[in-house]
Amino acid sequence: MKRAIHNQGAALLTVLVALMVISIMLFEFQYASMVEQKLAYNELNQIQAYYLAKSGIRLGLLRITLYARAKKDPNVKNLIKQVPGGGALIDGIWNMPLPAFPPDATKLSDLDKGDRDAAEQTLEQTKVSDGKSTHLITDESMKINLNDLVVPEQMRSTRIDFRSDSPQGPFWYTGRLLINLMDNFLRDSENPTEEYGDLRPEDVVVNFMDWVTPGENSFAGGNKDLAYEKMSPPYKAKRNKFYSVDEVRMIKGVDEHLYAKLRPYITVYADQGKVNINTNSREDFYRALVPSLRADDVKKVLEERDKRGGWNSEEDFAQYIKTTFGNSEFDKLYPKKEEYPFTVSSQSFLIEAMGKLDKSRSSIQKIIRVAVLLRSIGANCDGLDGSKCQTVAACFFDQRDNRCKSKPRSSAECTDLVSSQYSEAGGQFCCTIQVMNASQQICYNPATDAPKGPVEPNAVKIVHWSET
Numbered sequence: 001m002k003r004a005i006h007n008q009g010a011a012l013l014t015v016l017v018a019l020m021v022i023s024i025m026l027f028e029f030q031y032a033s034m035v036e037q038k039l040a041y042n043e044l045n046q047i048q049a050y051y052l053a054k055s056g057i058r059l060g061l062l063r064i065t066l067y068a069r070a071k072k073d074p075n076v077k078n079l080i081k082q083v084p085g086g087g088a089l090i091d092g093i094w095n096m097p098l099p100a101f102p103p104d105a106t107k108l109s110d111l112d113k114g115d116r117d118a119a120e121q122t123l124e125q126t127k128v129s130d131g132k133s134t135h136l137i138t139d140e141s142m143k144i145n146l147n148d149l150v151v152p153e154q155m156r157s158t159r160i161d162f163r164s165d166s167p168q169g170p171f172w173y174t175g176r177l178l179i180n181l182m183d184n185f186l187r188d189s190e191n192p193t194e195e196y197g198d199l200r201p202e203d204v205v206v207n208f209m210d211w212v213t214p215g216e217n218s219f220a221g222g223n224k225d226l227a228y229e230k231m232s233p234p235y236k237a238k239r240n241k242f243y244s245v246d247e248v249r250m251i252k253g254v255d256e257h258l259y260a261k262l263r264p265y266i267t268v269y270a271d272q273g274k275v276n277i278n279t280n281s282r283e284d285f286y287r288a289l290v291p292s293l294r295a296d297d298v299k300k301v302l303e304e305r306d307k308r309g310g311w312n313s314e315e316d317f318a319q320y321i322k323t324t325f326g327n328s329e330f331d332k333l334y335p336k337k338e339e340y341p342f343t344v345s346s347q348s349f350l351i352e353a354m355g356k357l358d359k360s361r362s363s364i365q366k367i368i369r370v371a372v373l374l375r376s377i378g379a380n381c382d383g384l385d386g387s388k389c390q391t392v393a394a395c396f397f398d399q400r401d402n403r404c405k406s407k408p409r410s411s412a413e414c415t416d417l418v419s420s421q422y423s424e425a426g427g428q429f430c431c432t433i434q435v436m437n438a439s440q441q442i443c444y445n446p447a448t449d450a451p452k453g454p455v456e457p458n459a460v461k462i463v464h465w466s467e468t
Contacts, residue, residue, distance in 0.1 A: 042364075045357050048131055049366040050467075052355025056135030057368050059098075060351035063137065065460055067093040068374050069382075071345070080312075087278065087310045087344070094349065095139070095279075100132040135353035140371065141346040142280035143267035144181075146248070147241040148174040149205070151213045160209070160219055162202055165332060170273050173334075173341035175205045177275075178266075180288035185261055196258065204253045211251055214239045227252045242268040244464075269371035269463055270348040277317055277342045278310040289342065290321060292329050300324070311344045347374040350464075371464035381406045393449040396442045399435045407431075407444040 070076045070090055080087055102123050108116050149171050151160070160168065162176045182201035186192045192199075203220065210224040218224035224237045228250075235250070245268055248254055254262075265285060275285065286298045293301070304320060311317045315337065322330050334340055350371050357364040381395035381404045389397045389404035398405050398417075408414040414422035414431035421432045430443040 045359065045364045046366065049355040049357050049364045050368075052131045052133040052357075053353045053366040053368045053467075054355070055101075056133045056353025056355065057351055057370050059101075059133075060094075060135045060137050060349075060353060060370070061372065061460065063094045064349055064351075064372060064374070067091075068460065072380055087312065089309075091279075091310075091346070094137050094346075098135070100134045102126065102132070131355060131357040133353065133355055135351060138350045138352070139276060139279045139346045140267045140269045140348035140350050141272060141274075141276040141343070143270060144174060144177050144265055144275060144285075145267050145270035145273065145348075146174075146208055146245075147212060147268050148270075148273045149209045149212055150241065151209055151219070156213065156215055156217075160206070162205065167335070167339060170339065170341070171209070173339065174273070175209070177285075177288050177341060178205050178208070180291055181262075181265060181284055182258075183291075184284045184287050185258075197255075199253070199258065204251070204258075207252045207254075211238050211247075212241050244268060267348070269350060269373070271373045271375070271463075272343060272347045274341055274343040276344065276346050278305065278344050279346060290330060290333070293325070297325060313344060314340045314342060317342070317344070348372075367468045369464070369466045369468075370462060373461045373463055375459045375461050394444070398433070399440060400433070407442050407449060409444050409446075 067090065070093060076090065080090060083089065103119070108119050111119060151171055152169065155168065158168070160172070160175070162172065162179050167173060179201040182199065182204065186196060186199065186201075189195045206219045210218045210220075213219075216223055216225075228235050228237060238247070242248070245263065245266060247268075248262065248266070249256070249259055265282065275289075277289075280286075281302055283295060283298045286301060287293050287295075301321070301324075304324075305311060305317075308316075311320075318330060318334070318337075318340070322328075348371070350369060353368050353370075355366045381389060381392065384392065384395060384404035386397050386402070386404070389395050392404075394407055395404050396407050397403070405417075406413075408417060408420075408422075408431045409429055411422040414420050414429075417431060417433055420434075423430045423432075427447070428443045428445045430441055432439050432441045434440075
């Protein structure tokens with residue numbers, strides 16, 4: 001009898017242990033399922049935020065493309081000439097701030113019925129129920145491009161003197177702008193020794209040149225890698241263009257304080273080698289451009305620019321400086337109009353887009369930054385009909401999609417035409433494309449087919465894409 005009771009107690013204990021183990025296993029399975037579900041929802045939210053940010057990038061690219069098309073449209077060009085500040089109106093295509101999309105549904109009630117119905121229909125079509133997409137376009141053309149400091153091969157054994165009165169090329173103007181800018185920093189500092197140490201602007205610019213220019217020798221003499229090999233960890237000078245502005249921190253002579261001061265004035269994405277004086281309003285830049293200008297003079301220059309709605313040309317700006325301030329220094333600084341280190345148009349932009357999802361306990365954000373350039377590729381052939389297209393030497397009529405296009409001038413441009421073959425012979429660059437069951441050969445001869453006069457930007461090129 002006692003054995004039976006003992007066996008029953010053991011069986012009960014076994015059942016209880018088994019139930020406990022099963023309960024723990026069920027709890028673990030449930031917990032794992034909840035974690036996986038949470039991760040899946042989080043991944044879904046991340047994807048939604050990413051595509052919201054990407055839609056902002058696409059809208060930014062559309063605005064820049066429309067700006068490029070407007071700039072080369074003959075009717076728009078005439079309008080700009082006739083309307084004071086017409087250039088600034090065109091700039092509104094890319095620089096006018098846009099509200100977040102989609103708009104708050106609660107704010108739609110403030111609209112007229114027709115606009116409200118159209119907005120509601122648009123929201124319904126987009127299928128965006130959660131999150132917001134915003135984007136901001138900034139002009140990189142208003143900054144000094146560090147990649148313009150690459151020294152041409154034929155001048156790499158020449159002594160570079162930024163303090164002389166003899167310009168040595170586009171890189172020389174860029175270097176002197178940077179030197180003048182850092183001179184202003186030192187001059188405006190209450191305690192330059194404490195703030196900048198033994199900063200020598202010419203040495204910093206030479207270090208920039210060493211970083212982006214191929215070769216072993218420094219423009220200051222010796223091997224350009226010696227100082228960097230003593231760093232911890234050691235590294236070498238890049239000998240290639242900057243990929244990001246953050247690389248400036250690696251340059252000898254640039255500490256965090258100097259980097260912070262230079263950051264608003266420099267870029268690595270611009271491509272025209274000149275700074276846009278219609279969008280740059282920084283006093284230090286103008287004092288670097290024309291060192292004799294005082295703070296009050298710069299204020300007067302900016303007021304005149306805003307009054308005109310922007311400078312119509314580089315010559316307008318130069319003439320105003322010389323006439324208003326009797327500045328004989330200007331012609332001494334910039335003897336050749338074609339080498340002016342400034343311009344009145346923008347061709348380089350940075351689009352920063354953010355996708356944001358606000359959940360009950362968290363906010364999920366994705367940020368995408370894209371740098372784009374407006375490039376001039378061949379002639380302006382867009383929009384020409386077949387008969388007109390055949391009269392422009394630099395254009396050809398693509399029978400596959402019935403569009404007038406610029407003749408390819410390299411293997412890369414030939415590849416862009418799809419299903420094509422590239423060849424060079426007798427100074428001509430030829431590209432053969434397949435049209436139905438036949439072939440069409442397009443040959444570009446630089447001597448006869450090069451576009452006459454300046455070519456407006458007719459292509460958008462992405463040069464940087466980063467995601468965070």
